[in-house]
Amino acid sequence: MEIKSGERRQVSIEKVRRDNTVEVEDEEEEDESVVGGEGGLAEDERKKIGGGSGRRGSSGVSPPSCQAEICGADLTVAKRYHRRHxxxxxxxxxxxxxxAGLRQRFCQQCSRFHELAEFDEAxxxxxxxxxxxxxxRRKSNAETCNEGCSGSKGQHPAETHCRNTDDWGRIQMNIAKNSGYKFFHIR
Incomplete structure (x- = not known):
């Protein structure tokens, strides 16, 4: 690019890529007119100062922090799960x-925040x-029960050996009163 003789602009730029800092040490400006189109020099300087095209370092990305409004906790030393979400x-x-201005709760299954109305109680x-x-769970439980009970013909489903859980999935145990055990202990 050509600059008119009376109008000089001296800019020395020192760029340290590791720290992604830009320091402008000396800038003398007499006139901003440039031969060959306006803004040509300014675009080149912007590329030099901004790092040009391509990938930039991590300075443009802020350190990971909590999404909660008042919190903003620094997650750089937190567990990987907490940083990811x-x-x-x-x-x-x-x-x-x-x-985001709404009362929400963090869902452990979805790993994201939902409104409180989407949760049952606590x-x-x-x-x-x-x-x-x-x-x-119900599907896999029914499939395993059907596979295990397939050999018993003519029995009612309630009488089969697969019927050892109640509606909530708890195992039913019957202990006879005349058995030798006075107390039921699980060790």
Whole structure:
């Protein structure tokens, strides 16, 4: 690029790539007019100062911090899970947190914040994910029961040996009163 003889601009720029700092040491400006189109020199200087095109260092990215409004905890030393989901350990377990102006709770299944209405009471997983989880459990439990009971013909499902759980999935145990055990202990 050509600069008119009376109009000189001296700019010395020192750029340290590791720290991504830009220092302008000496700048003398007499006139901003440039031969060959306006803004040509300014664009070149912007590329030099801004680092030009291509990938930039990590200075443009702020350190990971919690999404909760008042928190802003630095997650650089936190567990990988908390950094990935941008939530500190305290707010991942809190019953309610202000995020984006709404009262929300962190769902352990989805790993994101939902409104409180999407949760049952004090549960840590939203209803939708809990429903899917329970559906999968019921499906796999029914399949294993059907496979194990397939050899017994003509028996009512309640009489089969697969019927050892109640509606909530708890194992039913019957201990005879005349057995040698006075107390039932689990060790």
């Amino acid at each position: 941008k939530v500190c350990e305290l707010h991942s377990k809190a019953p309610s947190v202000m995020v 549960k840590r997983s939203c209803r939708r994910r809990l429903a899917r989880h329970n559906e999968r």
